[in-house]
Amino acid sequence: MDVLWMIPLLLLMIIPLLMCTSSTFVFYFKKFFYVAWMMVLALIAIPLCILKSGGRDIENMRIIRFMVRHVKYLLGLRFEVSGWEHLQTEGPYVVISNHQSSLDVLGLMEILPDRCTTIAKKELVYAGTVGLICWLGGIVFINRKKTSDAKSVMADAAKTMLDDQIRLWVFPEGTRNQNGDLLPFKKGAFHLAVQAQVPIIPVVFSSYSNFYLRKEKQFKSGVIRLKILPKIETKGMTSDDVSSLSDKSFDLMRAAFLDISDSITRSNGPVRH
Ligand SMILES: CCCCCCCCCCCCCC(=O)SCCNC(=O)CCNC(=O)[C@H](O)C(C)(C)COP(=O)(O)OP(=O)(O)OC[C@H]1O[C@@H](n2cnc3c(N)ncnc32)[C@H](O)[C@@H]1OP(=O)(O)O
Numbered sequence: 001m002d003v004l005w006m007i008p009l010l011l012l013m014i015i016p017l018l019m020c021t022s023s024t025f026v027f028y029f030k031k032f033f034y035v036a037w038m039m040v041l042a043l044i045a046i047p048l049c050i051l052k053s054g055g056r057d058i059e060n061m062r063i064i065r066f067m068v069r070h071v072k073y074l075l076g077l078r079f080e081v082s083g084w085e086h087l088q089t090e091g092p093y094v095v096i097s098n099h100q101s102s103l104d105v106l107g108l109m110e111i112l113p114d115r116c117t118t119i120a121k122k123e124l125v126y127a128g129t130v131g132l133i134c135w136l137g138g139i140v141f142i143n144r145k146k147t148s149d150a151k152s153v154m155a156d157a158a159k160t161m162l163d164d165q166i167r168l169w170v171f172p173e174g175t176r177n178q179n180g181d182l183l184p185f186k187k188g189a190f191h192l193a194v195q196a197q198v199p200i201i202p203v204v205f206s207s208y209s210n211f212y213l214r215k216e217k218q219f220k221s222g223v224i225r226l227k228i229l230p231k232i233e234t235k236g237m238t239s240d241d242v243s244s245l246s247d248k249s250f251d252l253m254r255a256a257f258l259d260i261s262d263s264i265t266r267s268n269g270p271v272r273h
């Protein structure tokens, strides 16, 4: 019994010691902590959402957003948001952003407009309490392995956006990417906006490579710039315009990404890929 008591005490002494001496330990500890803490937060949010709305409802995103807002402080991250005024657009729209890591959820919750949910891969629904909270928050799940299914879900989403006056956040790269640049965009987000005839609001996260390096196992404190760009109208566009709309969005976002990532580099040291 006496020995068992010693274990938490020892951990309390060893963890800070390791945190001070080993950056690899910090990397794994912060990653583990992030996932575990999100699971706990989701566990708390589940009954709150069910009590408030009785089930799957986009209004639950308010609760989820509120619950996640403090997590950045625990990981030593800070957000610098610019372009808030561009989100002050009435009615439905599609938000598109680059996607580097699951940490993007923190930035998403930092600026998530009301009545806005996201599109995610269907595997996420199996992520324990996080999966359930995603479902309760009205997240639209797509099967990325079956283009025809994904397309029909997106077509339904275009109709729901208008019927229920909701906004959707899409990661047009379609997967996480930390190669120091953007991946080519998939077309779903642009078909969605054109089908619903709603504007697109591009959002760019600066590169995480000045504080988070997967290969080098580093996870330091850092600043993430979030730049909200002016909306792109799609009124009158047809499916013929989707490619040029996608190219235009890509060019604007890539330029902004290089710009804000570069300005961080200059103040915090070199970007390493
Ligand atoms: C408290 C705790 C809280 C926790 C909170 C957690 C919050 C969680 C946040 C979660 C964050 C999680 C984040 C995540 O999980 S991100 C990962 C999942 N998200 C995405 O993948 C979204 C982006 N992907 C797309 O938009 C893709 O285009 C889809 C998936 C739709 C298809 O991709 P696919 O690779 O299969 O095909 P393709 O894009 O090459 O297109 C092929 C052809 O089809 C045409 N086409 C495409 N779409 C449409 C359409 N709608 N109508 C008509 N046509 C359409 C297209 O033009 C092309 O034709 P052509 O042009 O070549 O002729």
Ligand SMILES: CCCCCCCC/C=C\CCCCCCCC(=O)OC[C@@H](O)COP(=O)(O)O
Pocket: 034, 035, 036, 038, 039, 101, 102, 103, 105, 121, 124, 126, 127, 128, 129, 130, 174, 175, 176, 177
């Ligand atoms: C009992 C089951 C345990 C499952 C454990 C999974 C735990 C995940 C829990 C918390 C992490 C916090 C935020 C989750 C949101 C993650 C969204 C995300 O970034 O998904 C990845 C997806 O966009 C792209 O996927 P790929 O890069 O194609 O792959």
